[in-house]
Amino acid sequence: xxxxxxxxPGPGAQDAADHPEEGLAxxxxxxxxxxxxxAAVTAAGFGLRVTLxxxxxxxxxxxxxxxxxxxxxxxxxxxxxxWAAFAARERALRAHxxxxxxxxxxxxxxxxxxxxxxxxxxxxxxxxxxxxxGRAPAAWVLxxxxxxxxxxxxxxxxxxxxxxxxxxxxxxxxxxxxxxxVGAGGAQAMLKGGLVLPGRRVVVAGxxxxxLAVAGSLASAGARVxxxxxxxxxxxxxxxxxxxxxxxxxLAEGAVYGGALLRHGVRLLTRHAVTEAHGxxxxxxxxxxxxxxxxRPLPGTARRIPCDAVAVGHGLxxxxxxxxxxxxxxxxxxxxxxxxxxxxxxRTSVPGIWSAGETGGIAGAQPALVEGEIAAHAVAGRPVPxxxxxxxxxxxxxxxxxxxxxxxxxxxxxWLRDDTDVCRCEEVPAGRIREAVADLxxxxxxxAKLLTRAGMGWCQGRMCGPAVAALAGEEQAPDRxxxxxxxxxxLLAGLPPADG
Amino acid sequence: xxxxxxxxxxxxxxxxxxxxxxxxxxxxxxxxxxVDRGPVAGGTTGAGEGNLLVSDKEAGPxxxxxxxxxxxxxxxxxDLPEEIEYEPKGGLVIAPDETALKALRAFAxxxxxxxxxxxxxxxxxxxELEPHLAPGRAGxxxxxxxxxxxxxxxxxxxLAASGAELHLGEEVTAVLTAGGAxxxxxxxxxxLAAPAVVNAAGxxxxxxxxxxxxxxxxxxxxxxxxxxxxxxxxxxHKVYAADYIADVAxxxxxxxxxxxxxxxxxGPVLIGxxxxxxxxxxxxxxxxxxxxxxxxxxxxxxxxxxRVLRAYHGFRPYLPxxxxxxxxxxxxxxxxxxxxxxxxxxGLAPATGVxxxxxxxxxxxxxxxHPFRPDRFPDPAAQPKETGR
Numbered sequence: 001x002x003x004x005x006x007x008x009p010g011p012g013a014q015d016a017a018d019h020p021e022e023g024l025a026x027x028x029x030x031x032x033x034x035x036x037x038x039a040a041v042t043a044a045g046f047g048l049r050v051t052l053x054x055x056x057x058x059x060x061x062x063x064x065x066x067x068x069x070x071x072x073x074x075x076x077x078x079x080x081x082x083w084a085a086f087a088a089r090e091r092a093l094r095a096h097x098x099x100x101x102x103x104x105x106x107x108x109x110x111x112x113x114x115x116x117x118x119x120x121x122x123x124x125x126x127x128x129x130x131x132x133x134g135r136a137p138a139a140w141v142l143x144x145x146x147x148x149x150x151x152x153x154x155x156x157x158x159x160x161x162x163x164x165x166x167x168x169x170x171x172x173x174x175x176x177x178x179x180x181x182v183g184a185g186g187a188q189a190m191l192k193g194g195l196v197l198p199g200r201r202v203v204v205a206g207x208x209x210x211x212l213a214v215a216g217s218l219a220s221a222g223a224r225v226x227x228x229x230x231x232x233x234x235x236x237x238x239x240x241x242x243x244x245x246x247x248x249x250x251l252a253e254g255a256v257y258g259g260a261l262l263r264h265g266v267r268l269l270t271r272h273a274v275t276e277a278h279g280x281x282x283x284x285x286x287x288x289x290x291x292x293x294x295x296r297p298l299p300g301t302a303r304r305i306p307c308d309a310v311a312v313g314h315g316l317x318x319x320x321x322x323x324x325x326x327x328x329x330x331x332x333x334x335x336x337x338x339x340x341x342x343x344x345x346x347r348t349s350v351p352g353i354w355s356a357g358e359t360g361g362i363a364g365a366q367p368a369l370v371e372g373e374i375a376a377h378a379v380a381g382r383p384v385p386x387x388x389x390x391x392x393x394x395x396x397x398x399x400x401x402x403x404x405x406x407x408x409x410x411x412x413x414x415w416l417r418d419d420t421d422v423c424r425c426e427e428v429p430a431g432r433i434r435e436a437v438a439d440l441x442x443x444x445x446x447x448a449k450l451l452t453r454a455g456m457g458w459c460q461g462r463m464c465g466p467a468v469a470a471l472a473g474e475e476q477a478p479d480r481x482x483x484x485x486x487x488x489x490x491l492l493a494g495l496p497p498a499d500g
Numbered sequence: 501x502x503x504x505x506x507x508x509x510x511x512x513x514x515x516x517x518x519x520x521x522x523x524x525x526x527x528x529x530x531x532x533x534x535v536d537r538g539p540v541a542g543g544t545t546g547a548g549e550g551n552l553l554v555s556d557k558e559a560g561p562x563x564x565x566x567x568x569x570x571x572x573x574x575x576x577x578x579d580l581p582e583e584i585e586y587e588p589k590g591g592l593v594i595a596p597d598e599t600a601l602k603a604l605r606a607f608a609x610x611x612x613x614x615x616x617x618x619x620x621x622x623x624x625x626x627x628e629l630e631p632h633l634a635p636g637r638a639g640x641x642x643x644x645x646x647x648x649x650x651x652x653x654x655x656x657x658x659l660a661a662s663g664a665e666l667h668l669g670e671e672v673t674a675v676l677t678a679g680g681a682x683x684x685x686x687x688x689x690x691x692l693a694a695p696a697v698v699n700a701a702g703x704x705x706x707x708x709x710x711x712x713x714x715x716x717x718x719x720x721x722x723x724x725x726x727x728x729x730x731x732x733x734x735x736x737h738k739v740y741a742a743d744y745i746a747d748v749a750x751x752x753x754x755x756x757x758x759x760x761x762x763x764x765x766x767g768p769v770l771i772g773x774x775x776x777x778x779x780x781x782x783x784x785x786x787x788x789x790x791x792x793x794x795x796x797x798x799x800x801x802x803x804x805x806x807r808v809l810r811a812y813h814g815f816r817p818y819l820p821x822x823x824x825x826x827x828x829x830x831x832x833x834x835x836x837x838x839x840x841x842x843x844x845x846x847g848l849a850p851a852t853g854v855x856x857x858x859x860x861x862x863x864x865x866x867x868x869x870h871p872f873r874p875d876r877f878p879d880p881a882a883q884p885k886e887t888g889r
Binding site for chain 2: 112114143325327426436439440441442443444446447450451453456457458460481482483486487488489490491492493494495496497498
């Protein structure tokens with residue numbers, strides 16, 4: 001049986017009547033980061049026919065990011081923890097791809113997943129997908145946009161694993177749109193992917209364990225890091241001491257970062273935030289202020305630190321739109337983000353849809369690998385090894401402790417001036433959102449968006465979502481984007497018709 | 501005991517229709533409160549495109565309402581902040597072939613008789629009006645009275661201008677009556693006493709009627725809208741193919757679509773909308789996307805390569821005869837209805853507000869209410885109940 005997807009040429013897709021329906025995979029995995037990669041190779045090892053679909057050009061996702069081949073990096077592993085775990089799975093992927101058990105589709109953006117029957121034009125029950133008796137549909141269809149020429153691909157599979165990862169949580173501040181202000185994860189990606197530094201003198205700011213890693217990488221690669229500005233207090237870890245002690249590897253990792261920072265003379269400022277970036281054509285300095293326990297800047301504590309770049313990140317947000325489009329239930333995670341509600345077998349609330357990694361709550365690469373393997377066992381109907389279950393519990397407990405410690409306090413919007421652009425795509429300043437809330441009855445983020453256009457632009461609220469929600473007095477709702485990425489009109493027009 | 505409020509009317513629903521009722525009630529000197537379980541424009545208004553159309557309505561009571569509204573919107577545009585984005589851009593209805601053109605001509609003739617401006621455009625004029633339109637169309641009609649507003653802004657600004665007291669995020673749990681007559685509502689937070697209650701709950705209007713002890717067979721009709729990336733001005737009018745008119749008047753449950761294509765001041769092109777009776781189903785219909793995209797690209801080939809950034813859906817409130825229910829409900833003294841406008845609620849809101857205000861004050865209405873009377877449906881108890889949430 002062929003397992004290749006039904007590739008449709010873009011413009012020629014008009015005669016979609018003979019849309020080929022070939023190949024039904026046992027499992028479609030969306031995302032080739034740690035969770036998806038681990039799941040795909042494990043499931044293939046059990047004999048399942050797997051289609052692995054990924055937006056990236058090479059496996060590894062955001063975490064195991066490669067230097068572009070033309071850079072000729074000799075030791076990409078020098079920038080990574082746990083590279084061996086990745087390398088082994090990448091080898092397995094190559095072997096499974098060669099043997100035909102895995103169809104690997106890089107450069108494919110899945111924009112929606114629908115039950116196969118939903119392609120029919122029949123009235124159906126309200127979401128979630130799947131029938132009233134809780135049975136999974138016989139097959140799912142994953143629609144993707146592929147390659148630089150953006151052609152349509154449809155993948156059919158009996159089960160779907162969503163390993164769509166996360167994106168950075170951005171909390172804006174005055175001056176954050178200046179050139180030289182980059183995401184902390186973005187800075188890490190520049191370093192891993194292009195071996196490029198964002199500047200010579202880089203302030204690292206925000207909240208979360210990633211900051212130490214980024215500062216360490218930057219310093220090791222030759223940048224000066226005048227300060228790591230962390231909004232949380234590390235004393236926030238104290239209540240979670242048991243979870244920390246059960247994760248000696250994580251502590252060692254922290255010690256490595258800490259050691260690297262000490263060696264490079266990096267200052268760690270906790271309970272502080274960058275409240276403004278200064279400069280005309282490019283960032284030249286930042287203002288740093290002390291915060292109270294709710295992250296409200298304390299008057300009279302501001303000082304300036306000269307720099308030519310700022311790497312700022314406030315943790316990550318699970319990327320959920322494919323899951324919420326299917327009606328998968330969510331929960332509020334310890335870090336304040338919305339995450340998928342998953343059971344012990346990594347099943348979502350929708351029969352036939354599994355998930356692993358960051359979508360179930362931000363936790364990093366190690367639990368993602370473990371959960372990918374657990375999901376693969378479950379999909380294949382194999383018993384899940386107890387060791388994997390224990391490891392997941394331990395790593396998740398650690399992640400929850402970190403998430404709680406770094407959850408943004410409600411006072412952070414105190415550093416937003418009315419003229420600070422919150423939505424960069426549509427250039428909507430904080431003052432307009434405050435007006436919509438105070439004067440026009442926008443009691444939630446959706447209405448604030450309707451009244452101001454914040455979140456309607458190219459990034460569809462990935463950047464400004466947390467800020468708009470905070471200004472509207474809400475916790476950020478789970479991502480809802482019926483199209484998870486921009487789709488050319490001709491692809492939609494060329495979809496197979498529901499009936500003759 | 502309810503707190504004594506010097507209220508004249510409680511309006512249930514903070515969509516554009518409820519907002520217009522509040523606005524015109526205030527202009528008539530009445531004190532109003534507006535209650536909604538969600539935020540402003542949280543239901544169908546927030547999912548609307550903001551079409552103010554006379555072009556798609558055949559001569560009859562709905563067109564009378566639309567014409568009255570068209571004039572009122574022009575006045576509102578002068579009185580409300582510019583954020584409502586009122587744009588009298590005009591509608592352009594395209595006839596793909598001679599048969600459609602003939603039918604459209606007869607349709608327009610009937611509209612002209614009651615005051616609609618409709619100007620026939622030949623193929624050459626079509627190209628002038630819309631340079632990116634696909635060639636080979638038989639002709640069309642330009643409707644200069646068709647216009648556009650940003651619906652959520654329109655609702656919010658009407659409400660703000662009304663000065664009505666707002667109770668948002670409060671669900672109405674009971675319509676209070678005394679001796680068979682309405683005397684206010686109870687919400688999740690308070691009681692509001694008033695001698696009149698207006699049901700402007702849109703698609704959920706059947707539920708409010710039920711709370712008041714009567715019935716109104718409002719049903720949801722789902723529609724999808726596509727939104728492209730911001731583009732330079734490629735579409736100048738509201739452009740749609742002539743078969744849209746047939747869809748609006750159809751009672752069929754199957755998916756129907758005839759894309760209305762238009763540009764917006766912010767740049768994105770909006771393409772809407774399908775019409776389906778599938779209850780409150782919120783799942784994505786790839787079939788709806790396929791049809792909208794196909795029709796839009798057929799009208800404007802240049803759109804084929806534009807990227808669709810998002811798609812959203814809403815639930816239009818429709819009544820079996822596709823006319824809204826407006827005015828006092830003779831079955832429950834003190835209860836008035838202002839719902840069931842289907843896909844035309846943004847456009848018909850001001851006229852509805854004026855009619856409701858007239859009914860509240862006992863003034864002579866500018867149009868006869870008879871076609872919109874809420875008790876016109878046979879044996880309400882036998883109507884199917886599909887008042888989901």
